[in-house]
Amino acid sequence: xxxxxxxxxAIAQSVATCRPGVICAYPISPQTHIVEALxxxxxxxxxxxxxxxxxxxxxxxxxxxIGASAAGSRVYTATxxxxxxxxxxxxxxxxxxxxxxxxxxxxxxxxAPINIWNDHTDAMSQRxxxxxxLYAQDNQAAADLHIFAFRLAERVSMPVxxxxxxxxxxxxxxxxxxxxxxxxxxxxxxxxxxxxxxVDNPVSIGAMVGPEAFTEVRWLAHHKQLxxxxxxPGLAEEFAGVFGRRAAGPNDHLGLVTDYYTExxxxxxxxxxxxxxxxxxxxxxxxxxxxxxGVLGITSYRPFPSAxxxxxxxxxxxxxxxxxxxxxxxxxxxxxxxxxxxxxLDIAQNTVVxxxxxxxxxxxxxxxxxxxxxxxxxxxxTFLDLNEGMIPA
Amino acid sequence: xxxxxxxxxxxxxxxxxxxxxxxxxxSEQSNPNRVNALTSGHRACQGCGEALGARYVLDTAMAATxxxxxxxxxxxxxxxxxxPYPETSWRxxxxxxxxGNAAAVASGVATALKAQGKTDIRVIAQGGDGGTVDIGFGxxxxxxxxxxxxxxxxxxxxxxxNTGVQRSGATPPAARTNTSxxxxxxxxxxxxxxxxxxxxxxxxxxxxVATATVAxxxxxxxxxxxxxxxxxxxxxxxxxxxxxxxGSRSDETIMLSRAAVESxxxxxxxxxxxxxxxxxxxxxxxxxxxxxxxxxxxxxLFGANGRPDIVERLQRIADHNIEQYxxxxxxxxx
Numbered sequence: 001x002x003x004x005x006x007x008x009x010a011i012a013q014s015v016a017t018c019r020p021g022v023i024c025a026y027p028i029s030p031q032t033h034i035v036e037a038l039x040x041x042x043x044x045x046x047x048x049x050x051x052x053x054x055x056x057x058x059x060x061x062x063x064x065x066i067g068a069s070a071a072g073s074r075v076y077t078a079t080x081x082x083x084x085x086x087x088x089x090x091x092x093x094x095x096x097x098x099x100x101x102x103x104x105x106x107x108x109x110x111x112a113p114i115n116i117w118n119d120h121t122d123a124m125s126q127r128x129x130x131x132x133x134l135y136a137q138d139n140q141a142a143a144d145l146h147i148f149a150f151r152l153a154e155r156v157s158m159p160v161x162x163x164x165x166x167x168x169x170x171x172x173x174x175x176x177x178x179x180x181x182x183x184x185x186x187x188x189x190x191x192x193x194x195x196x197x198x199v200d201n202p203v204s205i206g207a208m209v210g211p212e213a214f215t216e217v218r219w220l221a222h223h224k225q226l227x228x229x230x231x232x233p234g235l236a237e238e239f240a241g242v243f244g245r246r247a248a249g250p251n252d253h254l255g256l257v258t259d260y261y262t263e264x265x266x267x268x269x270x271x272x273x274x275x276x277x278x279x280x281x282x283x284x285x286x287x288x289x290x291x292x293x294g295v296l297g298i299t300s301y302r303p304f305p306s307a308x309x310x311x312x313x314x315x316x317x318x319x320x321x322x323x324x325x326x327x328x329x330x331x332x333x334x335x336x337x338x339x340x341x342x343x344x345l346d347i348a349q350n351t352v353v354x355x356x357x358x359x360x361x362x363x364x365x366x367x368x369x370x371x372x373x374x375x376x377x378x379x380x381x382t383f384l385d386l387n388e389g390m391i392p393a
Numbered sequence: 394x395x396x397x398x399x400x401x402x403x404x405x406x407x408x409x410x411x412x413x414x415x416x417x418x419x420s421e422q423s424n425p426n427r428v429n430a431l432t433s434g435h436r437a438c439q440g441c442g443e444a445l446g447a448r449y450v451l452d453t454a455m456a457a458t459x460x461x462x463x464x465x466x467x468x469x470x471x472x473x474x475x476x477p478y479p480e481t482s483w484r485x486x487x488x489x490x491x492x493g494n495a496a497a498v499a500s501g502v503a504t505a506l507k508a509q510g511k512t513d514i515r516v517i518a519q520g521g522d523g524g525t526v527d528i529g530f531g532x533x534x535x536x537x538x539x540x541x542x543x544x545x546x547x548x549x550x551x552x553x554x555n556t557g558v559q560r561s562g563a564t565p566p567a568a569r570t571n572t573s574x575x576x577x578x579x580x581x582x583x584x585x586x587x588x589x590x591x592x593x594x595x596x597x598x599x600x601x602v603a604t605a606t607v608a609x610x611x612x613x614x615x616x617x618x619x620x621x622x623x624x625x626x627x628x629x630x631x632x633x634x635x636x637x638x639x640g641s642r643s644d645e646t647i648m649l650s651r652a653a654v655e656s657x658x659x660x661x662x663x664x665x666x667x668x669x670x671x672x673x674x675x676x677x678x679x680x681x682x683x684x685x686x687x688x689x690x691x692x693x694l695f696g697a698n699g700r701p702d703i704v705e706r707l708q709r710i711a712d713h714n715i716e717q718y719x720x721x722x723x724x725x726x727x
Contacts, residue, residue, distance in 0.1 A: 021505055021508040021509065022501065022504050022505050022508055024501070024504075049508050049509070049510070050508060051505075051507055051508045053500065053501075053504055053539070055497065055500070055532075055535055055539075056531055056532065056534065056535030056538070057531055057532070057535070059493070059494060059497070059531070059532065060494070060497040060500075060532045060535050061497075063490060063491070063497030063498045063500075063501065063532060064497050064498070064500050064501035065501060066490050066494075066501060067465060067488065067497070067498035067499060067500060067501025067502040067503075067504075067505070068501035068502065068504055068505035068508075069501070069505075070488050070498075070501075070502065071463070071501070071502040071505035071506055071509075072505060072509065073504075073505035073508055075501075075505075089491055089493075089494075090490070090491060090494060093491055097490070197463050197487075197488060197502060198486055199460065199461050199462070199463065199485070199514055202483065202484060202485050202486045202487070203486060203487075204476050204481035204483045204487045204489075205488045205489070206466075206472075206476070206488055206490055207476040207477065207479070207480075207481060207489070208472070208476055208477050208478060209478040210477070210478070213478060213479075
């Protein structure tokens with residue numbers, strides 16, 4: 001049903017259609033509206049056989065999620081920023097144990113200095129945690145990707161983070177098709193855990209593994225991600241069949257990336273999240289003015305769809321990677337993955353770090369940096385709208 | 394051929410399987426049909442109080458719930474010695490996640506069981522003192538505050554033994570560890586540091602809190618059984634000597650547990666909803682010195698360069714416990 005609805009409310013309603021058994025959370029901006037709404041839905045009996053637990057910390061939240069998932073329930077939680085960092089030890093543990101937990105990350109900057117606004121530093125810090133990471137471009141995709149995430153998580157028995165830009169999406173009112181229960185039920189079958197705590201068939205989960213098998217376990221973690229990479233395109237098709245729309249948005253390509261005029265484009269901007277919407281507007285203007293340019297959005301950042309990205313970018317002359325986070329001391333985060341995917345190709349590439357801590361990414365600034373990039377008039381690493389006047393000499 | 398002289402266990406002891414007792418009064422450990430939750434063959438040290446305590450607790454809980462128990466374990470000796478991949482000593486559903494989150498993971502298991510309508514299955518979380526009073530305290534306090542249906546058992550050997558004997562928040566004053574050396578003017582762990590978690594548990598007004606030792610099997614089993622009659626958060630704090638960390642002989646584990654109680658240094662009591670309901674009376678009161686002396690972690694307090702002043706301060710702690718927890722039968726003291 002089409003509704004004018006806040007992003008967080010849409011996520012809560014979408015998660016509710018997934019029939020979770022346990023929802024746990026510790027409040028942190030800008031995730032709060034999601035879990036507030038879920039608490040209300042559980043209390044009013046709108047999610048059957050579901051328990052909502054408001055715990056004492058994010059470390060507790062992920063730990064509760066681990067226990068509940070190991071006991072065979074479908075589990076959801078949400079966090080952001082400092083909260084994600086506070087639960088990191090348990091984040092790695094959840095993926096190490098292969099528990100199909102779904103967690104929203106309402107992307108927010110990391111302090112100090114403390115900053116509650118949007119960028120991707122939080123989720124990017126967890127790119128190596130073993131979790132699958134899906135990035136939403138708008139609230140329709142955010143709502144849909146949660147249902148998709150549960151299906152994917154349970155298919156490969158690995159946890160999935162659905163990353164959506166804090167405030168920019170979580171607090172934005174948009175008209176979206178809120179998933180219907182019948183649709184969710186058709187796409188998402190009841191959870192059958194790969195292994196669970198069971199008094200009739202007792203297993204020990206979480207044994208200590210020494211040097212004799214640890215490498216093999218880590219290899220399996222990588223293999224699981226590759227399994228997810230192979231599974232996503234089929235699941236994306238299935239989702240489209242049930243819902244009549246693509247989970248990652250109308251420009252979805254294989255459920256892995258979104259493609260906006262990359263075919264034959266001389267310049268391609270690569271980005272993740274809500275910035276893609278602004279970029280598409282800019283690209284419309286530039287294309288009208290005769291510039292050969294497109295946008296490649298990354299939906300599945302982990303697993304990283306290297307082959308698909310190489311295929312989409314191989315004929316470009318320049319790739320601009322627009323990042324909402326960066327690796328201090330070296331530069332781009334996503335940039336490095338793109339370079340690896342394009343290894344051996346003669347493509348100019350530069351990184352633009354933009355929108356840190358909620359700084360607006362305007363069309364004017366994007367037009368300017370794109371023009372400079374195309375002209376080759378940029379450093380390999382630039383910070384969009386950096387006010388050099390504020391920086392002490 | 395050497396002949397082992399028979400010992401008459403029945404007199405003045407709390408020995409396993411007391412044959413003079415009726416079937417109902419006998420310990421679960423004496424039941425030949427008991428289901429071993431923790432089987433032999435694990436890698437605990439000889440004389441490990443924790444291994445003993447865990448077996449007593451889980452076998453009793455199994456008997457009390459008709460085998461419907463799930464356990465969550467914090468990282469620590471118990472986890473390491475029982476589950477070196479690909480082996481396991483557990484014959485119950487068992488989950489280890491991290492060092493500091495056993496209580497929260499157990500809350501998750503209990504919450505999932507509630508959502509699934511399987512409330513006949515009960516959840517036990519267990520950890521050592523480090524995982525309980527220090528790194529795992531936040532989630533534990535949260536579990537208590539929410540009154541989740543979990544029995545949390547702390548096997549307190551009074552230091553981080555698994556990492557090689559470092560001081561924890563449960564290390565007693567003056568005890569030597571590798572981060573509270575027996576050197577300087579105040580040797581060993583500092584006075585007025587650390588915490589006694591059972592009182593903090595009581596402050597959460599949870600249904601049931603109890604302390605116990607591995608010396609009194611009947612008492613320990615009775616407390617586990619009682620704990621399983623309550624719904625909501627319960628806390629059991631068991632003193633478990635560690636021969637490695639305490640510097641005691643492996644055959645002194647039970648003796649030291651008993652001496653800790655008989656000296657008043659470790660109070661054994663129960664509380665319901667924040668109020669103490671009973672305490673185990675000292676049968677033959679002994680000076681703390683008798684408890685301390687066999688342990689090398691207190692060796693610096695005795696001998697030529699000993700510190701009788703510190704022993705005296707430790708004695709005052711025992712005296713205070715006896716007063717606070719009502720450990721001596723009124724009129725019993727001459």
